Amino acid sequence: MMTAPPRKPATVLIVDDEAGLRRVLERYLERHGYRVLSAGTAEVAYEVLAAEAADALLLDIHLPTMSGLALYLAIIHRWPALEGHIAIMTGDAEAEEVRTWLEHHRCVVIRKPFNLQQVADWVSSVLQSDRASGAMDA
Secondary structure, rough: OOOOOOOOOOOOEEEEHHHHHHHHHHHHHOOOOOOEEEEOOOOHHHHHHHHHOOEEEEEOOOOOOOOOOHHHHHHHHHHHHHOEEEEEEEOOOOOHHHHHEEEEEEEEEEEOOHHHHHHHHHHHHHHHHHHHHHHHHH
């Protein structure tokens, strides 16, 4: 009897300049079976994506040299398949700039402070919708 090869874990990229928050998210998602990559700046995140594919991204709005909103646009321009796979993390969801941006871009917002289960649920839902659409395409 042949067994199927183990399924490769989905990869999540966390982009946040708060190292402590990145570590907490990394540990939590790894415990849920995900492969986790992380970056503290927009530039590092872009380099990571150029080298390795990610299935979902958690992206902070406030990054040191480039806003997460600008990084979002750069990412979906270069990797259009990631649209719908990126969640913006922010404590400023009601700020005018953020509200205006969200009116024009299809993106999930995870409000800080968040509970870790909320993040895991979002990642799981993104990956489930991928499997469902992939099954229909086959």
